[in-house]
Amino acid sequence: xxxxxxxxxxxxxxxxxxxxxxxxxxxxxxxxxxxxxxxxxxxxxxxxxxxxxxxxxxxxxxxxxxxxxxxxxxxxxxxxxxxxxxxxxxxxxxxxxxxxxxxxxxxxxxxxxxxxxxxxxxxxxxxxxxxxxxxxxxxxxxxxxxxxxxxxxxxxxxxxxxxxxxxxxxxxxxxxxxxxxxxxxxxxxxxxxxxxxxxxxxxxxxxxxxxxxxxxxxxxxxxxxxxxxxxxxxxxxxxxxxxxxxxxxxxxxxxxxxxxxxxxxxxxxxxxxxxxxxxxxxxxxxxxxxxxxxxxxxxxxxxxxxxxxxxx
Amino acid sequence: xxxxxxxxxxxxxxxxxxxxxxxxxxxxxxxxxxxxxxxxxxxxxxxxxxxxxxxxxxxxxxxxxxxxxxxxxxxxxxxxxxxxxxxxxxxxxxxxxxxxxxxxxxxxxxxxxxxxxxxxxxxxxxxxxxxxxxxxxxxxxxxxxxxxxxxxxxxxxxxxxxxxxxxxxxxxxxxxxxxxxxxxxxxxxxxxxxxxxxxxxxxxxxxxxxxxxxxxxxxxxxxxxxxxxxxxxxxxxxxxxxxxxxxxxxxxxxxxxxxxxxxxxxxxxxxxxxxxxxxxxxxxxxxxxxxxxxxxxxxxxxxxxxxxxxxx
Numbered sequence: 001x002x003x004x005x006x007x008x009x010x011x012x013x014x015x016x017x018x019x020x021x022x023x024x025x026x027x028x029x030x031x032x033x034x035x036x037x038x039x040x041x042x043x044x045x046x047x048x049x050x051x052x053x054x055x056x057x058x059x060x061x062x063x064x065x066x067x068x069x070x071x072x073x074x075x076x077x078x079x080x081x082x083x084x085x086x087x088x089x090x091x092x093x094x095x096x097x098x099x100x101x102x103x104x105x106x107x108x109x110x111x112x113x114x115x116x117x118x119x120x121x122x123x124x125x126x127x128x129x130x131x132x133x134x135x136x137x138x139x140x141x142x143x144x145x146x147x148x149x150x151x152x153x154x155x156x157x158x159x160x161x162x163x164x165x166x167x168x169x170x171x172x173x174x175x176x177x178x179x180x181x182x183x184x185x186x187x188x189x190x191x192x193x194x195x196x197x198x199x200x201x202x203x204x205x206x207x208x209x210x211x212x213x214x215x216x217x218x219x220x221x222x223x224x225x226x227x228x229x230x231x232x233x234x235x236x237x238x239x240x241x242x243x244x245x246x247x248x249x250x251x252x253x254x255x256x257x258x259x260x261x262x263x264x265x266x267x268x269x270x271x272x273x274x275x276x277x278x279x280x281x282x283x284x285x286x287x288x289x290x291x292x293x294x295x296x297x298x299x300x301x302x303x304x305x306x307x308x309x310x311x312x
Numbered sequence: 313x314x315x316x317x318x319x320x321x322x323x324x325x326x327x328x329x330x331x332x333x334x335x336x337x338x339x340x341x342x343x344x345x346x347x348x349x350x351x352x353x354x355x356x357x358x359x360x361x362x363x364x365x366x367x368x369x370x371x372x373x374x375x376x377x378x379x380x381x382x383x384x385x386x387x388x389x390x391x392x393x394x395x396x397x398x399x400x401x402x403x404x405x406x407x408x409x410x411x412x413x414x415x416x417x418x419x420x421x422x423x424x425x426x427x428x429x430x431x432x433x434x435x436x437x438x439x440x441x442x443x444x445x446x447x448x449x450x451x452x453x454x455x456x457x458x459x460x461x462x463x464x465x466x467x468x469x470x471x472x473x474x475x476x477x478x479x480x481x482x483x484x485x486x487x488x489x490x491x492x493x494x495x496x497x498x499x500x501x502x503x504x505x506x507x508x509x510x511x512x513x514x515x516x517x518x519x520x521x522x523x524x525x526x527x528x529x530x531x532x533x534x535x536x537x538x539x540x541x542x543x544x545x546x547x548x549x550x551x552x553x554x555x556x557x558x559x560x561x562x563x564x565x566x567x568x569x570x571x572x573x574x575x576x577x578x579x580x581x582x583x584x585x586x587x588x589x590x591x592x593x594x595x596x597x598x599x600x601x602x603x604x605x606x607x608x609x610x611x612x613x614x615x616x617x618x619x620x621x622x623x624x
Contacts, residue, residue: 026354026459027393027461030462030539031393031459031461031462031539032389032390032392032393032462032522032523032524033356033357033358033390033393033395033452034356034358035355035356035357035393035454035459036354036355036356036357037353037354038350038353038354038355041349041350041353042338042347042348042349043347043348043355043451044345044346044347045345045346045347045348045399045401045434045435045449045451046344046345046346046401046435047401047402047403047435047436047437047447048403048437049403049404049405049437049438049439049445049447050439051405051439051441054439054440054441055439077344077345078344078345080344080345081343081344081345083345087357089357089358089359089449091359091360091361091403091447091449093361093363093445122357123357123358123359124359125359125360125361126361127361127363127366127367128363128366129363129366129443129445130442130443131405131441131443131445133361133405133441133443135359135361135403135445135447137357137401137403138345139355139357140345142347147338147339147343147347149343150342150343150344211344227342227343
């Protein structure tokens with residue numbers, strides 16, 4: 001059954017029955033607006049939009065994968081403030097000929113990814129459109145902590161990373177060359193594995209700044225450096241290239257550090273910590289903060305490709 | 313300068329400088345997520361999406377008007393819960409050839425409409441897309457009051473309306489027939505005049521249910537009737553057809569009650585109140601709640617056209 005056949009209210013009904021309800025949901029889908037617990041007295045909010053052909057391709061990812069990716073991109077932004085996600089709202093624009101089951105699969109993915117952090121989809125909107133578009137807004141709770149911004153990095157701080165990096169970019173290259181393996185890379189692109197707990201964890205450890213790496217590590221650290229008016233130097237040897245990534249890079253003729261330093265979509269969190277803070281093993285030191293401007297690798301500018309610009 | 317020439321970060325920079333900051337904004341645009349005051353311990357949240365060709369046409373409305381409309385559609389949803397809006401987040405998908413000044417005009421409209429209720433744009437996302445699409449999420453604060461839902465209408469309640477109705481639908485018909493006057497109707501379509509204060513006002517008066525009329529009065533009251541498991545009867549004579557609307561209807565061969573009963577875009581609020589509640593003049597009684605199901609006009613089913621389905 002196509003979306004046109006299901007009709008707006010028919011499709012909304014089919015989708016709403018698939019959404020769970022998290023502990024923060026006071027009023028979920030079906031009214032003019034949702035009501036979500038914000039016990040802290042503040043709410044953290046972020047919006048990300050995915051456009052077909054630009055951020056995803058339906059022949060590379062199933063609807064449930066795309067739901068996971070759309071939710072993860074937003075939930076990671078909440079975590080990067082040091083907060084815990086509570087709710088998602090989703091604006092979905094769909095071509096009328098799309099199968100209703102595709103939208104249901106998307107809802108399953110959004111809902112399942114949100115459930116990883118006990119959040120849920122509390123509302124949304126739907127429209128027909130020639131371009132399949134998914135705009136997600138995530139809400140979160142700081143639990144009494146101060147938000148961790150991008151502008152607090154200080155010279156002498158340690159730069160550390162929590163979560164996989166380079167896998168999704170490698171998977172994207174694999175898919176774009178027409179391959180379907182190595183599976184670990186392709187699956188990493190299709191469904192990011194984000195350490196959401198790293199956000200509040202870093203806040204608790206006294207992180208001076210934090211960012212969700214979504215457009216490439218060097219580019220995103222560039223935002224931290226610029227907001228904090230500092231320089232950041234990354235050590236290339238801090239990154240071990242996993243064997244499957246090394247093999248794929250070699251077969252495809254790509255420098256694997258291009259995936260690691262300039263690739264997006266894995267959503268690890270990068271944070272800066274005062275020197276001497278004992279970091280748990282989930283936070284891997286990758287560099288240091290200095291006086292100056294810009295981001296370097298082993299003291300030199302990176303000569304590989306740039307990060308992601310949504311208008312390029 | 314086109315959006316492609318401005319670049320993603322260039323355009324974001326140009327837009328952010330145009331956005332004000334409301335009293336609820338703790339962290340505005342520029343970080344991974346915004347932080348907004350939610351003093352009540354709960355946050356009200358709603359998302360609406362506008363797609364070019366479906367919800368707006370660039371030859372009928374300038375970018376600032378479209379910004380006002382996009383904000384109003386969302387702010388009205390917050391008001392319809394009895395809450396006061398605090399913040400907007402905006403996901404904007406734009407064709408690369410669009411003028412950067414168009415996006416700036418849109419930002420001006422969003423910002424100005426939000427400022428009417430002391431709210432502001434606190435964050436967003438931007439992407440290129442073949443289809444110009446604006447997804448807005450509004451947040452709001454209940455100020456200690458219970459949210460007014462759609463499901464509380466009880467037999468015997470009075471149905472009342474606050475705000476203009478039929479004007480925007482009439483303006484849309486005027487534009488779609490190739491005319492540009494009467495100006496009052498066309499301007500009502502271009503820029504809704506929503507009584508946002510009516511939401512908290514109705515909550516204070518003890519409203520048993522409330523809804524933002526965005527898809528047509530009868531259709532939206534149908535949602536109230538269905539959620540509340542009641543019937544609603546509307547009195548046609550409760551609506552005075554303004555002279556300019558009557559003249560336009562006559563000239564265009566349209567029943568003006570079609571605009572009033574089935575037209576969208578004005579965003580008046582419709583609420584039900586217990587009998588005997590003294591209503592201020594801003595709330596006009598238009599009907600009553602009964603046992604049964606469905607919505608009737610003077611006791612009979614409405615035989616005019618239906619309301620708005622975003623998939624039709």
